Amino acid sequence: MTDSSIVKHVSYLKRRNSQESTITHRRGQLVRLSQFLGKPLLDATEEDLERWQCSLRVCASSVQTYSSHVSAFYAWAHDTGLLDRDVARDLVMPRIKRRLPRPIPEKDLEVALITSQYDAQLYGWFLLAGYCGLRASEISKVARGDFREADNGGAFLTVHGKGGKERIVRVPPDVFDELQMFMVRQGCIFRRPSDGKAFTPNGVTRAASAHLKGVGLPYTIHTLRHRFATKLADLGADPRDIQEAMGHEDLATTSIYMGGNVRRGAKSVDKLGAGLRTMNKRRPKRSLAQSEEHCQ
Structure with missing residues (x-):
């Protein structure tokens, strides 16, 4: 009981x-x-x-x-007064190590997209995860009414995220064009062929993982979401914009994607040292022998 x-x-x-x-x-x-x-x-x-x-x-x-x-x-x-004291107040909460993002490589993303085109829904999931940063649970809830078409192409999508929180993400014109076939549907646009009901989050995850495994890719649909964040960081997007697009509660979570971005950091360091060559042209060249003689 x-x-x-x-x-x-x-x-x-x-x-x-x-x-x-x-x-x-x-x-x-x-x-x-x-x-x-x-x-x-x-x-x-x-x-x-x-x-x-x-x-x-x-x-x-x-x-x-x-x-x-x-x-x-x-x-x-x-x-609520059912207990005189909170007996779980001192319950130990384990410390969780910060996980590094594991974005799907671009060449593998291409394989995933090419091999999924036979299934329009699966293809649409991969596009929304890899190019708009949606979670599997958010993909399962996408409805026709959540899209607001933009005058310059593409659309803005209201995403129903964790904890009932909503955010607006940009759907690029090329991606929105690929999703046009679903715009004739009312309500949830992704539906199970068996009964016409909306996919569950687990259903999206399982189907996507099965496809990726079937084509020899050791990834999940969530790694396409990671790809979205790291590529935005590569392009120099503002961390706050990435945080908003990903639906992160804390900027520290978003910073994981920035911290792992070595290429973007390398470009900044290169710019920092770019003026050294011009500076050196203004002074006479010295040989190693001259330098050592000067030090003595």
Whole structure:
């Protein structure tokens, strides 16, 4: 039987208009915690939660995610008066190493695009990920009404991002031309052939990964999103503009793409030293022997 406090918490999340995915993951994690404890969640102690966390056999990133769901539940229980104290307040949150971007190389992106043209939807996903920076979850939600055509070609797309946050991204004219066949549809433009319903985020991820693996490419659709950010950095785009286009909460996340951009940094250093040759022309040349004689 489901713990009554989980039912109350889920009801609270729905009233807050939380994302359906957040509600599903929160409920699932709390049910698993209840099963582990073998008693109502509101009867748990700090030691119980520490024991649960130590029992997890997943990567640090997953431990952090699971712990965040549990912490959010107990903070809510304390705020609403169901608990006298927040027993999860001191729950340890693992430090996660910053991940470096892994953009798909241009030659492999070309292979992905050429080999996916037989499937218009798959081809469209790769274009939106690689040239507009959309996540798989965002691609699954793209609707005809989200596009606003621009007078000079292309369009601006309202992207439904993480946590219900929206952003506007530019769709280049060449990309928008390739998506024209979907503009006759109302609602979500990408639909499953089997039943005509919109693709789920997992459906987009699985289908894209299967195709890439099938043509011998060790990448996911998310690496095309990484390509979008690093190419913008290559072109000298303002970090704030890249942050906005990627839908990053924190500029520090965007800076990962800038920090890994060695080529752009090299060009800046070259410009810094470009005046040295002109400067040297203004002074007489010296041989190594003359220089050593001068030092003595």
